[in-house]
Amino acid sequence: MSVNLHTERADPAPPPPGPGRHHSRSSRRFWSQMDLKATPYFLISPYFILFAIFGLFPLVFTLWVSLQDYGLAGGDASFTGLKNYTKLLADADFWNAVINTVGIFALATVPQLFLALMLANALNKRLRGRLFFRLGVLLPLVTSVVAVAIVFTQLYGRDFGLFNWLLGFLGVDHHIDWQSAKWSSWTAIASMVDWRWTGYNAIIYLAGMQTIPRDLYEAASIDGASSRRQFWSITLPMIRPTIIFTVFVSTIGGLTLFAEPVMFASNRMDGGATGQFQTIAMYIVEQGFRNFDYGYAAAAAWLLFILILLGVGINYTFVRRIGGSK
Amino acid sequence: MMNNMRRGRMLAVASVMTAALGITTACSSSDTGSSSSPAPAETITLTLQTFGGGTNFGYKSAVEKWNAEHPNVQVKYNNLTDSFENVYWPQMLQWLQSGTGAGDVVGVDEGGMGLAKARPQFFTDLGQYGLQSRQADFPAWKWENGLNSEGKLFALGTDVGGMSICYRTDLFKKAGLPTDRDEVSKLWSGGWDDFVKAGQDFQAKVKDAKFVDSINTIYNVVLSQEAAKNGNVTYFDKNQQLIVDKNPAVKTAFDFSSKISQAGLTAKLQNFTDPWSTGFVKSQFATLGCPGWMLGVVSGTAGDRFKGKWDVATVPGGGGNWGGSWLAVPKQSKHPKQAAELLNFLTSPEGQLMAFKEGGNLPSSIPAQDNPGLQSATNAYFSDAPIGKIFGPSIKSLQPTFLGEKHAQVKREVEQVLNGMDQGSVPYGQAWQKFIEAGQKAAG
Numbered sequence: 027m028s029v030n031l032h033t034e035r036a037d038p039a040p041p042p043p044g045p046g047r048h049h050s051r052s053s054r055r056f057w058s059q060m061d062l063k064a065t066p067y068f069l070i071s072p073y074f075i076l077f078a079i080f081g082l083f084p085l086v087f088t089l090w091v092s093l094q095d096y097g098l099a100g101g102d103a104s105f106t107g108l109k110n111y112t113k114l115l116a117d118a119d120f121w122n123a124v125i126n127t128v129g130i131f132a133l134a135t136v137p138q139l140f141l142a143l144m145l146a147n148a149l150n151k152r153l154r155g156r157l158f159f160r161l162g163v164l165l166p167l168v169t170s171v172v173a174v175a176i177v178f179t180q181l182y183g184r185d186f187g188l189f190n191w192l193l194g195f196l197g198v199d200h201h202i203d204w205q206s207a208k209w210s211s212w213t214a215i216a217s218m219v220d221w222r223w224t225g226y227n228a229i230i231y232l233a234g235m236q237t238i239p240r241d242l243y244e245a246a247s248i249d250g251a252s253s254r255r256q257f258w259s260i261t262l263p264m265i266r267p268t269i270i271f272t273v274f275v276s277t278i279g280g281l282t283l284f285a286e287p288v289m290f291a292s293n294r295m296d297g298g299a300t301g302q303f304q305t306i307a308m309y310i311v312e313q314g315f316r317n318f319d320y321g322y323a324a325a326a327a328w329l330l331f332i333l334i335l336l337g338v339g340i341n342y343t344f345v346r347r348i349g350g351s352k
Numbered sequence: 353m354m355n356n357m358r359r360g361r362m363l364a365v366a367s368v369m370t371a372a373l374g375i376t377t378a379c380s381s382s383d384t385g386s387s388s389s390p391a392p393a394e395t396i397t398l399t400l401q402t403f404g405g406g407t408n409f410g411y412k413s414a415v416e417k418w419n420a421e422h423p424n425v426q427v428k429y430n431n432l433t434d435s436f437e438n439v440y441w442p443q444m445l446q447w448l449q450s451g452t453g454a455g456d457v458v459g460v461d462e463g464g465m466g467l468a469k470a471r472p473q474f475f476t477d478l479g480q481y482g483l484q485s486r487q488a489d490f491p492a493w494k495w496e497n498g499l500n501s502e503g504k505l506f507a508l509g510t511d512v513g514g515m516s517i518c519y520r521t522d523l524f525k526k527a528g529l530p531t532d533r534d535e536v537s538k539l540w541s542g543g544w545d546d547f548v549k550a551g552q553d554f555q556a557k558v559k560d561a562k563f564v565d566s567i568n569t570i571y572n573v574v575l576s577q578e579a580a581k582n583g584n585v586t587y588f589d590k591n592q593q594l595i596v597d598k599n600p601a602v603k604t605a606f607d608f609s610s611k612i613s614q615a616g617l618t619a620k621l622q623n624f625t626d627p628w629s630t631g632f633v634k635s636q637f638a639t640l641g642c643p644g645w646m647l648g649v650v651s652g653t654a655g656d657r658f659k660g661k662w663d664v665a666t667v668p669g670g671g672g673n674w675g676g677s678w679l680a681v682p683k684q685s686k687h688p689k690q691a692a693e694l695l696n697f698l699t700s701p702e703g704q705l706m707a708f709k710e711g712g713n714l715p716s717s718i719p720a721q722d723n724p725g726l727q728s729a730t731n732a733y734f735s736d737a738p739i740g741k742i743f744g745p746s747i748k749s750l751q752p753t754f755l756g757e758k759h760a761q762v763k764r765e766v767e768q769v770l771n772g773m774d775q776g777s778v779p780y781g782q783a784w785q786k787f788i789e790a791g792q793k794a795a796g
Contacts, residue, residue: 186630206776206777299772302777
C-alpha cells in the first residue's frame, strides 16, 4: 500500500507530454474513472454489507431451515421439502394466530393513524406552548415497550386492575377477566400499541404538514373553504406520501407484534388458554423455542414474511386512493 | 488505488481483530490454567442459576457460607424466574444448545430430567471430578435419574417432593373452621371429598377469599398421589409413549380439578405467575397443596406480614412426590472443576440441611434425612409447625415418578387447558377432549 502511494505521489501533478508517459496517463485515467464510479458504491457499501449479514443471510438461512425437520434441542436435521409448509397451512393454531394478529392490527392501527392525523392537525395550528405539546405526544415513545406492557397489564388486572375498578363505578360489578376472551384481550393489547405509537405517527404527519405551502391555504380561505374542507382537500392529499410511509411501518410493526402480548400473557408464548391473543410472532417463538421445532417455526416465519408483503400491498392500494384526486 | 487502499485497510482491521482474538484466547486459556492450580491467583465467579418462587432452592445461606470460605471462587446466586416449564427450561435449553448463556451450576426440575438425560452433550460428566463417591448418599432412584443415556453421572439430587396442605389459620377462623393443625387434618382425613366439603363450608362463610389458590396446584397434588397408584407414570409410559389419554391417574386428577373448579372453590389464579404471587399478599385464598419446597415459596412470596398466619396440615389421599430437583454443570462452563465442587457442596447433607432450614426443601440425601435436627425441625413462619414430623416419615418411602423426555412441554400445554377451564375460556364439557389434544400436540 505504501509503495503504491509513493509512486502516485512521485508522479508530478501536470504530466509533461511525451510518448514514454502514455501508459501512466491511461492508468491515471482508469483510477480517476474508478474514483468517480466506484466511490459512491464504496461509501454506501457498509449498509449493504450489514444488510447481507444481518438481513439477507438470516432470510435465506431461515428458508433453508424451513425445508427441514430441524429440532433445536440437540435433534438432527433432515430434509423434508415443503412438508412444514403444508402442515402449517392445515394447522388451526397457526390460522388462529393469523386472525389474532390481523385483528389486533386492525383494532390498533385504524384508530391510531386516525387519531394521529387529528393530533397532527391540531398541533399544526397556532397554539400556546406548541413545542411542549409536540414533545409531549412523543413522550410515550421514549418509554420501553416492556415497561408499557407491564403497567398496562396491571391496569387490566382481573382482581385489582384500575380499569375494572373504574368500570365498577359505572355499575359493572362483574370483574372482567381481560385475558380470557378475544375481544377484551385484543382491546387491551391494541390500547398498549396505540398509547406508544400514536404520538410518533402524529409527529411524522406534522412534519409532512409543515412542508405544505401556506399560500395553498390562503388561496383556499379566500375562496371561502372551511378549515374542515381545507383539511380534506389540501392537507390530506398533500401528505399522502407520509401517510403511505406510516401505513407501511404500522403494517410491519402490527403484523410482527410480539412484546405487548407476551408481557400481557405473563411471559408465556401461547397467548391465553385457547390462544385468544397469540400473535404470529408468538406462535413462531412457541414452535421454535418452546416446542423446539425449529424447521416448523422457520416455515411460519416465512409465511409471516409473505403475509407482511401481502398486507403492505393491500394497504398500499387502499391508501393510494386517499384524497381521490387521481 | 482505491481497491488497494480498501484491501489494505481491511487487512489492517482483520489483523487487529485476529490480535484481539488471540488476546482473548490467551486470556481464557490462562484463566483455566490458573484455576486448575490449587490456589488461583485471580478470583473466578461461578454463576448458579435456579428457578422457583419465594426462597426457591433455599441456597442463600449456603452460598454465603461458600463465598466466605472461598475468597477466590465467588458464587453469584441467580434465581431466574418462578416458572420452570414456561420460562426457565425453554430458555435454558436455548442456552445449552447455543453454547452460551447457561450458568456454571444450573438447577433442573424433575420435569426436565427426561430431556436432560437424553442430551449428554449438554452437561459435564461429574464422574471425572470424583462425584461418583456420592452414590451412597442418595436413594437409588434419585441417584439413577442423574445418570444420562450414556450412563455418565451428570446431575446430583437436591430435594424431594413430600406433600402437605398449607392453610391460613386466620381465614379458617373467619369461616368457623378449626384452626389447630391436628383438627384441620382430621377435617379431611376421609379423603379429597371431605376436602371439597370443607371448602364448601368455608365458601359459605367467606366471600372475599377462595378455598384453594389455583386449579393446577391441586391438580399436581392429586396427580402425584394417583401416579403412585398407577405404576408411577403420568403423561408418558416408560417407553416414552404418550399415555395422557390412557393413564387413569391423569383422568382422576383432571376430574377432581374440574370438580373443585365447578364448585367455585378456586381463586382462578395460575400458579407461579404474578397474579398468583399477588394473591398471597392480598389473601385471595386459604389453602394450597404444599410439597416441602412449596413452604419456601409461600414464606418468600407472602412475606413477613403473614408470618404465623400460615400452618401445615396433612394432605388428604396419602403421600405423593411432586417436584424435587437436581443440579448439573453445563459443558459450556469455563470452570467445570470449581462448578463441580460447588455442586458437591450444595447437594451435600450439610448443604441440603441448610436449604431445608431456609426454605423447607426436603433433603434427598439420606444422611440429611436421618439427621436428628431434621426430624425435630419446626417452621417458625408456619406457626412453628413440626415439619420434621409432618414430612419426615414420608420422605424415605417416596415413590419416584417416571417423567418422559417431553414431560415439561406436555405438562405446560395440558395445564394451560386446565387454567382455561378454570378461568372460563374452555367449557367444562369440552375440557377433557381439549386436554388430550393439547397433550398430543405438545408431544408432537
